[in-house]
Amino acid sequence: MNLTTFLKKAGRKKQAMTNNDKNIHSSASQQNPGMQSLNEALKVFFSVLKWVMLGTVVFFLFSGVRVIQQHQVGLILRFGEITGPPGKQVLQPGLHWALPHPIHEVVKIDAGRIRSLTVENFWSPESVSDILKRESGSPRTSVKTVLNPGEDGYALTGDINILHFMWEARYKLKDPLQYFLNLAQPLEINTANKQDIAAVDPIEASASSFVETALANAVLRQAGQMNIDEILKHKQGEFKNKVEKTAQQILDQMRTGIALERLDLIRISVPIAVQESFDMVLQAEMEKSEKENQAQVYRNKAIHQAEGDSARILAEARVYKKKVISSAEADAGYIKKLLERYPSGKDTEKLDVYLRQYHIETLDQVLSKIKSKYIVRTDESQEGKLWIMLGKDPKDTAVGSTANRR
């Protein structure tokens, strides 16, 4: 029996007593002045009591007003049964009116708040400490070469490799009624003392084991059908999304009324025992990209050079074109002029003389520029025979000839 019921009953009893007392005292009022003054005093007392009673009644009426706060929703139970037409049973934040306890009970559910749960089923504490050690630069102490179930959490990938995960789920209630009807309060909460209950969020206490189950099952299912490289690298986002989707499906199947707001893969790691080998692969990848970069540089250089060369070749060709045309033009012009001055036929002799002169002049020009000249006296019989030593210093180059007899 709670306080409201008690007060109500007490109030009714007092009211009944007041009526009885009045009857008794009104009949005794004429008897003596002493009694009369007592009667007066009692009357005053009872009138005060009436006001107190009235106040109590008003208090009852207002005790029916319940506030459902911003992030809460409510249910009104009439003798334990949910009131309201289907679909409109959940009360939104605001003021609501309910009858006193044994008739109505208001259940407030803190549905709007987002709770979080870190799932470490797949994480190995050994790996955490080891990673921290490596980050701080001190050498590794011991590397675990085996993993014990129960101590070291991990998940198996589709190609039967081992990976460690740490997940963080954020969830809230999307269907508070479904949550209220289906999720029992866990054992520890029921048996704990009342102070502890006040400190514990009842939704978190009941929902976390469901969320954990759904998430763990989803991780097993999804990790079990992808291979380790997909999960570690190029399909990690897809893996995470699939886990989230599957976990939500499982939560829906279990009719928990819980919605995953967000799922984070806060940590993912290969086992320490094989970390070095994975680092090696990373190293190889770096080398590969280095080599490819170098080849890229080579490629760019070669192409730029070829482009430069081709520009040069074309420029040279253009120069040649111009030169060959202009020299032909010049030559032609020269012959034309020559023929104009010494027209063929009439003055061939003049032309011959000019040409002879020009020939000698040219030879003169050419030969005067040349430093080493050897003039050999020819002999009819020895004509055409000449001995030359090549490749020696010009000073002592002996040029033998058939003419040395002279």
Added chain:
Amino acid sequence: MKPKLILTITVAVLIVICFGLFLTGWTLRVTECAVVLRWENPRYALVGTTKGDAGLHWKLPWPIDKVEKFDARVHVFSTRFEETFTRDGYTLVATASTGWRIADPVQFREKVGTVEKAQEHLVGLVRTYKNAVIGKHPLSHLISTDPGTLQFDNIEKEMLANVSREAEDKYGLTVEFTKIKQIGLPPAVTEAVFNRMKKERERIAVDIRESGEKEAKKMRAEADAKRDEILAVAEAEARLLMGQGDAEAAKYYEIFADNEELAIFLRKLDALKKTLEKRATVILTTKDEPYDLFEKGWKEETSNDK
């Protein structure tokens, strides 16, 4: 006097009624189930979630009738790691999570009593059927990169069907779900897996290095080919330009053709000028002009000449 007496009596009656209601009425919450006992023997049971069961109910006052209530919602518990063998001889260590609720409050009260007891009973059932069901399947039904071979749903359904049937018959419990929560390997096997993973990584590292080398070589070869192509195109164009030059120059050669001898003579002289430089060495005979002057004077025949 008289109406006051009536009022008094009414109030007194009301109080008695209230007290009576308090002794005989009881409420069942929608989330609960209850067993009503008369002289400690169960008379009937109510489950809040069943339509019409939640609400106000009547009984004879204590100690004739008694009501025992239980939470009718779903409880969850997990089993410990246990070894399980697959059909193809793999040893797995697995845990499962099970959700259950009270189906038959009378049977539950009689055979189980508390939530803790229920879970103790269920742990055994889950263990038995988990081992039995996984033992009927090869590992590839649980873990495989080929989605076609996976039968995770079927395995869980089989486990659930078996556990559920027995829990309902024996303990009055409905098992809502059985979900495998973790699958691991025995410690010794994890070592073997690590060794395999290491070897695999070594192979991958070699593959990556080789492919890097191959790729780089390919890129270099492509670069060379591209360079040769650019140069070839340029050279072709250059030849074309030079050809054009030659063709255009040829227009002027008509005049050379008409005076062939003269043109060739002039060209020869030109060539002589261009080709002979300072460092050249020239050997001449006295037959050559103007050194024939060593041999002869003005209009004089060379001694050797006929």
